Every structure is written in C-alpha cells, then in structure tokens.
Amino acid sequence: GLPNPAHAPEPPLKPTIGAALRDLAAALSTLQAPSMIIGGIAVIARGVPRLTRDVDATVAGGVMELPALLDALRPHGVVPRIPDAVAFASAHQVVLLRHEPSGVDVGLSIAWLPFELDAIAASERLDIAGTRVAVARPEDLIIYKAVAFRPQDQQDIERLLVVHGAAIDLSRVRRVVSEFAAALDEPERMMRLEDIIRRTGAR
Numbered sequence: 001g002l003p004n005p006a007h008a009p010e011p012p013l014k015p016t017i018g019a020a021l022r023d024l025a026a027a028l029s030t031l032q033a034p035s036m037i038i039g040g041i042a043v044i045a046r047g048v049p050r051l052t053r054d055v056d057a058t059v060a061g062g063v064m065e066l067p068a069l070l071d072a073l074r075p076h077g078v079v080p081r082i083p084d085a086v087a088f089a090s091a092h093q094v095v096l097l098r099h100e101p102s103g104v105d106v107g108l109s110i111a112w113l114p115f116e117l118d119a120i121a122a123s124e125r126l127d128i129a130g131t132r133v134a135v136a137r138p139e140d141l142i143i144y145k146a147v148a149f150r151p152q153d154q155q156d157i158e159r160l161l162v163v164h165g166a167a168i169d170l171s172r173v174r175r176v177v178s179e180f181a182a183a184l185d186e187p188e189r190m191m192r193l194e195d196i197i198r199r200t201g202a203r
Contacts, residue, residue, distance in 0.1 A: 013044070013052075018129040020055050020078075020099035024106055025133040027076035033063035036123035036134040038144055039107070040156075045128045045135045048159040054105040060120055061110040066090065069108075077101045115143065115176050138164040139173060146177040146193050158196050165202035 013021070021041060028035040037045070039056025059069070066086045073079070081098035082088060089095040089110065097106040111117055119140035126135045136144065138160050145153040145160075161168065174190070181189040 013041075013129045016102035016104050017041070017052065017055065018131070019102045020104035020106060021128060021133070022131045023076040023099055023101070024055055024057060024073075024078055025131050027073045027078050028057060028059070028133075030072050031059060031064065031069070033060045033069075034120045034134075035059040036120050036136055037128070038109070038136050038141065040152075041128060042135045042141055043145075043156045043160065045126050046138050046141065046160060047163045048156065050156070050159075054107060055099070056107045056109070058109045058111045058116060058120065060117055061093070061112040066095070069095070073097065073108075078106055081105060115140075119143070139168045142168065142173055143176050143180075146173070146189070147180050149189060149192075154192070154196060157193070158200055161197065161200040161202045165200055168202065170197065170202060 021037070025037075035057055036042075037055070037057050039054070040050060040052030041055055044050060044052065064072075066089050070080060070085065077100045078097050079100050081096050085095055085097070093110045093112065095108040095110070097108055098104070099106055109116075111120060119136055120134075122140065123134040123136055125132055128135070142157050142160050145157045174193075177193055178190050181187060
C-alpha cells in the first residue's frame with residue numbers, strides 16, 4: 001500500500017526557499033490583483049512531504065499591466081530572470097522571475113481561465129514556514145497537476161488524493177480535467193488520471 005503522508009513529519013523548507021516565499025508573499029500582498037501559491041510549495045503546505053527547488057504562484061490577469069507587476073515585485077527582491085520577461089509573459093502567460101537575495105527561481109503564472117480565477121477565489125490562507133499566504137485548495141492543485149501531468153505531477157496527484165481524497169469533489173476534478181484533455185486532444189490523459197484515482201481508492 002501507499003505510505004500515508006498525513007502522518008509523516010513535514011520536512012523543513014530550505015532557508016533559501018523560505019526566504020523567497022516570505023518576500024514573494026510580501027510582494028503579492030501589495031498587488032491589486034488576487035493571487036495564491038501553487039506548485040510544489042502548495043503541495044507541501046497541503047501535507048505532502050516532497051522536495052522543491054523553486055516557488056510557483058499565480059495572479060489574476062487583466063487587473064494590472066505586466067510592467068506595473070514587475071515594478072511591484074522589484075522592491076521585494078523578486079526580479080526577472082530573462083532579458084525580456086514582459087514579452088515572454090505576454091506570449092506564454094508566465095513571468096520568469098528570481099528571488100535575488102536567495103537565488104531561488106520564482107514562476108508567476110497569469111490566470112485568465114475561469115478554473116484558475118475560481119481557484120484563486122477559493123484559496124485558503126495557510127502558514128508555510130512562518131509565512132501566511134493564500135494557497136490553492138487540494139482539489140484545485142490536483143487539477144493544476146493534471147494539466148501539467150509530468151511524472152512529479154502524477155506523484156503529487158496520487159499523494160494529495162491519499163491525504164485529502166475524502167474531501168475532494170472528484171466529479172468536479174473529472175469535469176475540469178476532461179475539458180483540458182479535450183482542448184489538448186489528449187483523451188488518454190483522463191484514462192491515466194482514472195488509473196491514479198483507482199490506485200488511491202478515492203471515491
């Protein structure tokens with residue numbers, strides 16, 4: 001059977017990651033746009049022990065221009081890590097950043113889809129390594145992970161289901177992920193997600 005991470009001690013975040021998260025949270029709190037933490041840090045905050053080397057967040061699109069967003073992040077040591085971060089973000093909807101004091105990479109995705117904006121609205125404030133910050137719900141993290149669907153994402157889905165399966169609206173997860181799978185023309189993605197759900201015994 002699967003080990004139950006609910007009872008495993010939470011591994012301490014590396015000090016560099018904690019510093020990057022603290023400054024990013026301070027920066028995000030100054031924005032007019034709603035935001036939250038996603039990615040590996042959010043998975044750890046939701047009780048799944050794992051390693052992470054970077055910090056991922058998302059911010060609602062359409063509220064502020066990208067140059068103004070970068071200007072708000074800069075005083076907190078969060079700066080672009082590529083020369084033309086604005087052009088890249090316009091094309092790919094992700095701002096590639098680095099927390100300069102720690103050297104930790106930060107990815108800030110721009111949320112436009114109804115699912116993403118709903119997820120931000122439903123986020124919950126949690127304490128991560130001494131920093132209070134809005135974090136995606138387990139259910140929404142599973143959807144994010146099912147869209148990316150790299151091997152680490154599949155492992156995260158499995159562990160989130162082990163810890164939180166009883167509280168997760170699987171019909172909603174299936175509906176949203178099936179829409180993404182259809183848009184990507186990858187019907188096999190749903191079959192693989194169902195395999196993971198079946199393995200964990202989630203209902």
